[in-house]
Amino acid sequence: MRFVGWIGMGSLVAMLACGGGSANTEPNTATNSAQGQATDDAALTADMMEHHGHHHGGFTHLVILSVETIGGTPEQKDKIEAIRKDLIAKTAPVHEANKNLITVLADVVADGNTTPDESAKVDAAVQQLATAASAAHAAAAQAMNQLHAVLDAAQRQTLVDKVQAQWEVWRSANSADDKDNNGLSDADEHRLSAMTKVLALQPDQVDKMKAALKTAMVNVAKLDPAEVDAHIKKWGEAFVTDGFDSAKMGGEDVNAHLAGAGAGRMARFYVTIAPILTPDQRTKLADHFRKHQNKGPELPSTN
Amino acid sequence: MQKMKMALAGIVMAGAATAITFTPSTAHAQEVYVGVVPPTYVAGTEPVYWNGRPHYYYNGYWMYREGAAWRYYRSEPAYFHDWRYRYPAGRWHYGWRR
Secondary structure, three states: OOOOOOOOHHHHHHOOOOOOOOOOOOOEEOOOOHHHHHHHHHHHHHHHHHHHHHOOOHHHHHHHHHHOOOOOOHHHHHHHHHHHHHHHHHOHHHHHHHHHHHHHHHHHHHHOOOOHHHHHHHHHHHHHHHHHHHHHHHHOHHHHHHHHHHOOHHHHHHHHHHHHHHHHHHHHHOOOOOOOOOOOOHHHHHHHHHHHHHOOOOHHHHHHHHHHHHHHOOOOOOOOHHHHHHHHHHHHHHHOOOOOOHHHOOOHHHHHHHHHHHHHHHHHHHHHHHHHOOHHHHHHHHHHHHHHOOOOOOOHHHO | OHHHHHHHHHHHHHHHHHHHOOEOOOOOOOOEEEEOOOHHHHHHOOOEEEOOEEEEEEOOEEEEEEOOEEEEEOOOOHHHHHHHHHOOOEEOOOOOOO
């Protein structure tokens, strides 16, 4: 069975059971009750929020994630899966940049003290990721066109819908908005809530982290959601037509901004809370990073 | 923090609640009504294609998009009935399962 994504800490903590099943062979079985639906939805949301909160590959990454559940005939699925693997291979530098960033953050978290050298490494890792995401757009253009050619009209619309949905989830997971107007972004509150459960943070630690985050996150680069909305709209309108050509879509900047803003925000969060963690908590979090640094869209070599 | 947790859960729960308490729209030949499928479900679930549309089996109903609105069939089409018979108690989603 195929599993995409960072192992969701939120769902691990909540111990919400996800049903098993064979990917692309037959449907999974699960309860149809409203309560069961809500439970499954919560688990799915937790996993996806964690994934989008810790893996940043820009618009191309959203497409790759969406391709996995397009569905279709067995013959189509074989072709779609081959293209999905090609897309992942073409965007491998993004995957590597994500791994590098998580590795750097694990080192920072482990000693709880960000030296100037480590801080520079974090910034460089974020920049590397943004650069790789920008380049991924052009690298994936041919595979994107092949995907368009394989899909029928309904599947093309499905992919557009899924990319839009992935973007909405990404935005929730990485939002710089402060809906409850308490000085912390929604994304930081989500991460802090997850960390409180995973690391058993004490109330005084949480208070210190909130205070530190309010200061530390002020000058972190914010994404302009309108830029992404516009690109997804433009791409979606073109993708459902027969004349789609990925090379004409542009999107390098959107890829870079989406990946860079998300990764930058994530990195600043962990750099900020690390000094407030106990040694045991730091070890646990660093181990978690190292354990899951390879998670993400599967690479062809792992299949 | 509680507010934040509630807001996050709202991504799906708001949609779920809306889907449960559908508000009837114009009842035409297919007897379709407005509903909502949450973005996490759309993103992580494989649809079933019928009549040239992707359908999502959500909260006990087959839902499809028409423009900006989600609709469902009050009476389950035979195709989907047969599908669910072949795959009982089904919820059709793959990619985000472990």
